[in-house]
Amino acid sequence: MLVSTMNDVPGHQITQVFGEVAGLTVRSRGLGANFAAGFRALGGGEIHEYTQLLYHSRHEAVMRMCQHAMTFGANAVIAMRFDCNEIANTMSEVAAYGTAVMIKPAE
Numbered sequence: 001m002l003v004s005t006m007n008d009v010p011g012h013q014i015t016q017v018f019g020e021v022a023g024l025t026v027r028s029r030g031l032g033a034n035f036a037a038g039f040r041a042l043g044g045g046e047i048h049e050y051t052q053l054l055y056h057s058r059h060e061a062v063m064r065m066c067q068h069a070m071t072f073g074a075n076a077v078i079a080m081r082f083d084c085n086e087i088a089n090t091m092s093e094v095a096a097y098g099t100a101v102m103i104k105p106a107e
Contacts, residue, residue, distance in 0.1 A: 001066040002076040002103070009076060009103050016102040018072035023064025025057050028091040053092060058082060061096035074100035
């Protein structure tokens, strides 16, 4: 499954558009990780606990979006974007969305 943030795929033509697809995940850090991250935030710099949380969340959201696209028979997702939100100050919601399409190499 090809995933592109562009509206087209160079060297390919879109032969069919299936429509919008999305993948979503909501994750929460445990109390211990939130506690450790809180202390790390006092010193400034990167908060590794949250970096890993968001990295894994984005990956999971993209995989779910690809699974959604495959149910339509798509072989690519174009114009992919992320949307991130916080829920109740303890959870992170990450959505990946785009347009499911069928592509083939240009002739």
